[in-house]
Amino acid sequence: MTELASRERTRTADNALRARAARVIPNGMYGHLSARLLPADYPQFYDRGRGARVWDVDGNEYVDLMCSFGPMILGYAHAGVEQAAAAQREHGDTLSGPGGVMVELAELLTSRVEHADWAMFAKNGTDATSLCLATARAATGRDGVVMARGAYHGWAAWSNLRPIGMPAQDRANVYTYTYNDLASVQRAVDEAGAGNVAAVFVSPFRHDAGHDQELVDPAFARGLRALCDSIGAALVMDEVRAGFRLHHGGSWEPLGVRPDLSAWSKAIANGHPIGAALGSEAYRAAAGQIFATGSFWYQAVPMAASVATITALRDENAIAAMEKAGQQLRDGIARQSAEHQVAVLQTGPVQMPNLSFPGDENFAKASLFCGTAAAHGALLHPRHNWFLSAAHTSDDIDQALAATDEAFRAVRGQFGPDESKDGTR
Numbered sequence: 524m525t526e527l528a529s530r531e532r533t534r535t536a537d538n539a540l541r542a543r544a545a546r547v548i549p550n551g552m553y554g555h556l557s558a559r560l561l562p563a564d565y566p567q568f569y570d571r572g573r574g575a576r577v578w579d580v581d582g583n584e585y586v587d588l589m590c591s592f593g594p595m596i597l598g599y600a601h602a603g604v605e606q607a608a609a610a611q612r613e614h615g616d617t618l619s620g621p622g623g624v625m626v627e628l629a630e631l632l633t634s635r636v637e638h639a640d641w642a643m644f645a646k647n648g649t650d651a652t653s654l655c656l657a658t659a660r661a662a663t664g665r666d667g668v669v670m671a672r673g674a675y676h677g678w679a680a681w682s683n684l685r686p687i688g689m690p691a692q693d694r695a696n697v698y699t700y701t702y703n704d705l706a707s708v709q710r711a712v713d714e715a716g717a718g719n720v721a722a723v724f725v726s727p728f729r730h731d732a733g734h735d736q737e738l739v740d741p742a743f744a745r746g747l748r749a750l751c752d753s754i755g756a757a758l759v760m761d762e763v764r765a766g767f768r769l770h771h772g773g774s775w776e777p778l779g780v781r782p783d784l785s786a787w788s789k790a791i792a793n794g795h796p797i798g799a800a801l802g803s804e805a806y807r808a809a810a811g812q813i814f815a816t817g818s819f820w821y822q823a824v825p826m827a828a829s830v831a832t833i834t835a836l837r838d839e840n841a842i843a844a845m846e847k848a849g850q851q852l853r854d855g856i857a858r859q860s861a862e863h864q865v866a867v868l869q870t871g872p873v874q875m876p877n878l879s880f881p882g883d884e885n886f887a888k889a890s891l892f893c894g895t896a897a898a899h900g901a902l903l904h905p906r907h908n909w910f911l912s913a914a915h916t917s918d919d920i921d922q923a924l925a926a927t928d929e930a931f932r933a934v935r936g937q938f939g940p941d942e943s944k945d946g947t948r
């Protein structure tokens with residue numbers, strides 16, 4: 524066991540903050556970062572991050588394989604990004620108009636992302652997908668939106684997976700299909716009426732929380748493009764979670780399939796708050812017609828950080844670095860799974876890995892596994908894909924594997940060995 528994996532961990536400061544939070548924040552915390560959704564070994568509050576490591580408010584250190592659920596792609600406090608942000612902050616951030624850096628960022632994105640001829644900026648992924656939907660509706664004069672069942676495109680009513688407090692009417696015009704099943708897309712289009720479909724949303728691969736991940740079938744991607752062309756609907760790629768982790772020019776570039784519109788956020792500024800909707804020429808006029816804005820949408824600091832991030836991603840060969848670290852992690856987990864005779868399923872691209880335990884319906888094994896890993900210094904998630912960053916070194920992965928070794932031991936201890944000899948399925 525490494526020193527990090529064996530270190531004694533306390534929770535004094537975290538528990539005190541949780542008690543105060545319970546009085547002034549609904550449920551003590553809300554949304555996907557609520558530690559109530561996680562095993563007890565997770566902290567709720569964090570103090571700082573550097574590279575691939577984070578420290579909680581009690582000073583406990585972790586190798587972070589959640590990367591703030593995606594934004595951290597170059598590592599926490601990346602020098603180039605933070606210098607660019609600091610230089611812009613010296614000049615100003617939220618001014619009475621945007622900085623020139625907005626044009627620079629739009630030029631960079633439209634030169635990097637192959638389908639894009641224009642860019643609009645906002646604050647987060649929900650803004651970006653909403654901008655794409657409004658643009659598609661304005662362009663087509665139609666209301667219908669077709670999306671994969673169980674996919675998440677933001678907390679807005681049309682894609683909210685738990686739409687409490689949202690009237691059913693807000694979800695009218697939404698039709699669903701099964702990822703990678705073109706016939707089901709056709710059925711959804713038929714249900715909507717082909718002449719009523721404004722947009723077909725898709726993610727680069729199936730990355731729904733709580734499910735094994737599914738890479739896209741190239742025939743599905745091509746079929747989706749052809750179907751959108753035949754009915755005159757916009758193909759919208761939701762790059763919010765996977766953007767720039769798979770390909771610099773757009774996640775489906777290797778397949779030769781280009782969307783009309785794409786939504787970006789999370790990783791495009793290495794943790795600084797910004798979202799972007801990108802579009803092709805045919806949708807420029809419609810994008811110019813919609814009214815969309817926000818008090819903080821024009822902040823110059825995140826834009827400067829985004830320029831520095833996107834530049835560094837290619838200059839520093841970030842995708843190759845994430846793939847290397849991700850492969851080391853996947854191989855190590857496969858080895859440990861066999862050694863401990865605990866069967867696992869590893870799905871998704873190695874730089875956005877997902878781990879599940881066959882037959883683990885209520886996530887009991889996954890929760891024990893991830894809770895134990897947290898207690899030994901590695902942040903994972905039992906029901907959501909993990910993320911690699913370009914800052915994860917071989918040593919970081921070794922340290923994470925020391926924690927997962929303890930986690931496998933705990934799962935085998937509580938649930939016993941699986942029958943399969945090699946431990947993987």
Ligand SMILES: Cc1ncc(COP(=O)(O)O)c(C=O)c1O
Binds near residue numbers: 763765
């Ligand atoms: C694929 C996808 N789309 C959209 C969103 C919404 O992004 P945000 O939380 O920044 O609004 C997310 C967030 O997790 C996402 O994963």
